[in-house]
Amino acid sequence: MLDVQRLVVFTGAGMSKDSGLDTFRDADGVWANNAPQDYASPEGFRRNPRTVWQWYTQRRRQMLEANPNAGHRAIAKLDTLLPHVTVITQNIDGLHQRAGNQRVLELHGSVHRYKCSKNCRGLPTLTPVPELTQEEPLLCPYCGALTRPDVVWFGEMLPADVWESAVVEIAVCDAVLVVGTSGVVEPAASLLWRAKNRRKSLVEVNPEPTLVSSIADVVLQGKAAEVVPTLVATLEANQAEDRGG
């Protein structure tokens, strides 16, 4: 990563595991006890909006109580070490922003915003969630439909502007640091194959082998909060050495 001018850091749920937040597909993950079709699909929300709303209220509370871990903080430090760093995250927890990264693209939205479930456009998607303890779905003040978390569920399109920006960042970057994702969810994971096809360097950090490992130039086996700070400290030390000599 020494000669890198433009770096993309691509993250998944494993990034926040060391902050105490569950991943999805590990044995103790979110989907172990909550079927995705019930909690993360438009059909599940239509069937049982109150249950889904309450589930997200509870997860939002956990995410707000969690703190960025040493891995998040190291990635934020990259902003000061490299000319252009973009975090492309599948996470909805807002921890990269809280760690201090300036440029974060949220592919799957944010638990901290809500929007009209009918997309009436009367309610901006950038509305912060007003009440943490709200147990019933709020109604859209413009059309009266239920509101829902501004996250991307299965079968839904990713936000077009975020997706387009992510595609551009992958096209113009020099390298991609991939942290804590299984790489099974599309179209997010396809960004990594785009990067590979364009001969970008790929470095993966994950305690387990993944689909991404097969295309990574370097695989660093371990936890985000342990491996990423070491990686960033090495970059910083090398930069200091270059300046000194």
Ligand code: BJW
């Ligand atoms: C650690 C660690 C530590 C552990 N340190 N690491 C093409 C092919 C096949 C299927 C599809 C396809 N195109 C579309 C699909 C369908 C579907 C899909 O991809 N399904 C696959 C699961 C098969 N995709 C969609 O539906 C997407 N929409 C779409 O494509 O629209 C177009 C379309 C519309 C209509 C018809 C057809 C196409 C939308 C996907 C939305 C995903 N949403 C979720 C929920 C978000 C809200 C919420 O959080 O509640 O996003 S699902 C969930 O998975 C979440 C995550 O962002 C996403 C990715 O998971 P992630 O982050 O990789 O987590 P895990 O658990 O899988 O992995 C964790 C990793 O961490 C592991 O590797 C661990 O080892 C590691 N780890 N501890 C570092 N300490």
